[in-house]
């Protein structure tokens with residue numbers, strides 16, 4: 001998540017600090033965290049909760065990636081669930097962008113099923129050969145570990 005001190009790779013993106021819930025802060029989804037300065041970053045970066053420190057934003061981790069895929073531009077935060085699944089949280093205030101649609105296809109071509117959450121509703125883009133129930137189960141395990149529940 002964004003570091004207000006050195007801006008790191010997030011640049012002006014602070015979307016995760018708005019879209020995603022943080023249990024230990026009682027921060028719900030779709031509400032800017034009280035520690036976030038919009039477009040600048042986290043005021044408590046060094047002491048941010050474990051959930052924030054452990055968040056693996058795909059854009060943040062990709063070596064060579066277009067800035068168009070930065071979540072505040074593509075309106076979607078992608079996160080790797082495991083070697084089989086990517087998870088995308090869409091900024092529900094916007095229509096799904098073309099670049100986000102393209103990235104869902106790219107993940108499919110790379111051998112991943114993709115689950116997209118739009119304001120609490122999940123849609124699965126199943127890759128060939130995957131079983132929907134198995135993907136749901138794997139995804140639910142990820143959510144329980146991360147958020148303590150099977151929905152965000």
Ligand code: SF4
Pocket residue numbers: 001002009010013014015016017057059060070071072077
């Ligand atoms: S969504 Fe990703 S790029 Fe944007 S602030 Fe969070 S970690 Fe950084």
Ligand code: SF4
Pocket residue numbers: 001002016017022033034035036037041042043044045048049052
């Ligand atoms: S504590 Fe910091 S990193 Fe975590 S959601 Fe709030 S502003 Fe973002």
